[in-house]
Amino acid sequence: MMNRRQLLSAGAGLLATGAAAKAQNMGLPEAPIMETAATQITQRPSTGPDYNPVVTLNGWTLPFRMNGNVKEFHLIAEPVEREMADGMIAHLWGYNGQSTGPTIEAVEGDRVRIYVTNKLPEHTTIHWHGLILPSGMDGVSGLSHPGIPPGKTFIYEFDLVKSGTFMYHPHGDEMVQMAMGMMGMFIVHPKDPTFMPVDRDFLIMLNAFDIVPGTYVPRVMTMTDFNLWTWNSRIFPDIDPLVVRQGDRVRVRVGNLTMTNHPIHMHGYDFEVTCTDGGWVPEEARWPEVSIDIPVGAMRAYEFDAIYPGDWAIHCHKSHHTMNAMGHDVPTFIGADKREFTKMIRKHQPEFMPMGSNGMGEMAMMSMEIPDNTVPMMTGWGPYGPIEMGGMFSVVKVREGIDRDDYSDPGWYENPPGTQAYEWTGELPEFTRNDNPKTLLTKRKS
Numbered sequence: 001m002m003n004r005r006q007l008l009s010a011g012a013g014l015l016a017t018g019a020a021a022k023a024q025n026m027g028l029p030e031a032p033i034m035e036t037a038a039t040q041i042t043q044r045p046s047t048g049p050d051y052n053p054v055v056t057l058n059g060w061t062l063p064f065r066m067n068g069n070v071k072e073f074h075l076i077a078e079p080v081e082r083e084m085a086d087g088m089i090a091h092l093w094g095y096n097g098q099s100t101g102p103t104i105e106a107v108e109g110d111r112v113r114i115y116v117t118n119k120l121p122e123h124t125t126i127h128w129h130g131l132i133l134p135s136g137m138d139g140v141s142g143l144s145h146p147g148i149p150p151g152k153t154f155i156y157e158f159d160l161v162k163s164g165t166f167m168y169h170p171h172g173d174e175m176v177q178m179a180m181g182m183m184g185m186f187i188v189h190p191k192d193p194t195f196m197p198v199d200r201d202f203l204i205m206l207n208a209f210d211i212v213p214g215t216y217v218p219r220v221m222t223m224t225d226f227n228l229w230t231w232n233s234r235i236f237p238d239i240d241p242l243v244v245r246q247g248d249r250v251r252v253r254v255g256n257l258t259m260t261n262h263p264i265h266m267h268g269y270d271f272e273v274t275c276t277d278g279g280w281v282p283e284e285a286r287w288p289e290v291s292i293d294i295p296v297g298a299m300r301a302y303e304f305d306a307i308y309p310g311d312w313a314i315h316c317h318k319s320h321h322t323m324n325a326m327g328h329d330v331p332t333f334i335g336a337d338k339r340e341f342t343k344m345i346r347k348h349q350p351e352f353m354p355m356g357s358n359g360m361g362e363m364a365m366m367s368m369e370i371p372d373n374t375v376p377m378m379t380g381w382g383p384y385g386p387i388e389m390g391g392m393f394s395v396v397k398v399r400e401g402i403d404r405d406d407y408s409d410p411g412w413y414e415n416p417p418g419t420q421a422y423e424w425t426g427e428l429p430e431f432t433r434n435d436n437p438k439t440l441l442t443k444r445k446s
């Protein structure tokens with residue numbers, strides 16, 4: 001199998017040998033398959049309009065070929081095995097070997113022809129969310145066109161009349177196919193490369209699965225109580241960091257195809273929403289934020305100047321969404337004294353550990369036995385101990401002196417002396433507590 005670089009240069013070769021002269025009857029474009037969940041960095045275009053390719057965290061961009069003046073892509077809808085984290089494989093449905101599907105990147109003004117081959121056991125379609133196109137290309141099974149039967153290939157073809165961030169997903173047996181992981185992003189770069197340029201442009205698709213620990217296939221009937229909250233079908237601690245060179249202008253595009261909203265919070269910065277799936281937000285209409293709620297079936301892109309070096313957390317602010325698989329019907333034991341009860345149980349089961357009386361942070365410290373094919377509920381190690389997170393969490397790593405297109409992990413940030421929280425080592429005074437609120441009230445009145 002060809003790797004990405006070979007594919008890209010093969011595409012460029014076709015163009016260079018004057019394939020444009022024989023635009024017809026080129027047959028189906030090759031459908032590259034990705035076998036790894038590692039982030040693939042796309043090279044900047046060497047021909048055609050200039051643009052800065054996006055970086056899909058733990059994902060990749062689908063190569064295309066030119067056929068005359070048309071950009072041709074080939075998506076294969078098929079069952080895939082997705083590594084959600086080290087030690088956990090999910091059996092999903094996706095595109096070209098992975099879920100989420102590869103990112104499609106093109107330029108405003110392009111005409112695209114997208115071949116979709118269906119290798120699923122049932123019909124499917126692709127809806128191009130947010131794109132302006134002819135009604136018959138809109139991909140709603142039964143409404144826009146018949147569903148694509150198993151084994152068949154359909155062709156979607158349209159002009160990209162506007163730039164922005166769009167998504168693609170099935171619109172046939174949609175509930176099942178999206179619960180199985182079928183979705184991807186569609187980026188249309190502005191024709192004018194000087195329009196809102198950024199140095200780094202990251203892509204995150206929010207998705208969610210309900211996979212019982214020890215099993216491989218998502219429960220597709222789950223409506224809200226999912227147990228795996230994922231970015232591009234990947235969970236912390238194995239979501240790649242967002243590596244940024246200090247001084248870069250950075251864009252983060254976040255799409256949401258889950259069943260609930262996700263307030264995405266980034267530490268260390270304030271920023272502005274600059275794009276929705278409806279289009280670019282004019283400068284005078286933006287306001288500062290530190291968390292952006294991403295509604296269901298929507299995309300928000302935000303931008304910031306990376307002036308503050310450090311390791312900055314980025315995560316969903318729903319605290320259950322930064323956990324991995326866990327039961328939700330566990331009683332709360334905070335404040336319960338389980339010493340007597342522990343003695344009784346240990347007579348029968350000496351290894352019994354009472355848990356939860358002091359909160360659950362201690363769980364991140366121990367390596368408990370867990371079923372096959374799952375990951376601990378809270379996990380990940382930082383330079384100072386367990387990070388106690390999971391799910392929708394990663395780190396924005398802003399560093400001085402990183403090369404322009406270098407996205408390799410620079411390791412942990414070293415806080416300059418005097419800039420890190422530290423322990424008080426003096427005597428602790430006797431704390432007095434004012435437990436009569438009336439006194440406070442009287443004082444304020446007088």
Ligand SMILES: [Cu+2]
Pocket residue numbers: 229261262263316317318321392
């Ligand atoms: Cu969330």
